[in-house]
Amino acid sequence: MGLIGGMARTAVVAGTATAVSNRVSRRQANRWAAQESYPQQQQAPQQVYAAPPPQQPAASGSEDVIAQLERLGKLRDEGVLTDAEFSAQKARLLAG
Numbered sequence: 001m002g003l004i005g006g007m008a009r010t011a012v013v014a015g016t017a018t019a020v021s022n023r024v025s026r027r028q029a030n031r032w033a034a035q036e037s038y039p040q041q042q043q044a045p046q047q048v049y050a051a052p053p054p055q056q057p058a059a060s061g062s063e064d065v066i067a068q069l070e071r072l073g074k075l076r077d078e079g080v081l082t083d084a085e086f087s088a089q090k091a092r093l094l095a096g
Helices: 003-037 039-047 062-077 083-095
Strands: none
Touching: 062 083
């Protein structure tokens, strides 16, 4: 292989390496952008181990149940409770 063949091979290898490097950089940037736009998903595993809300005595009327459901809803909206934890507590209150 002559000088031109060696230069051509070098150009192909360098071009391929550049293309692969650019693709990896784009994929990594996309992952970082996705993580920044969904910060709650990253925090969810930490919240799984959060202490459950304090247990109240059994509700003595529909107003107490409604107040407790509203409080649970606020905790869910603030990210203290996951949707699964909220649903479990809601089911417990309604089964009451």
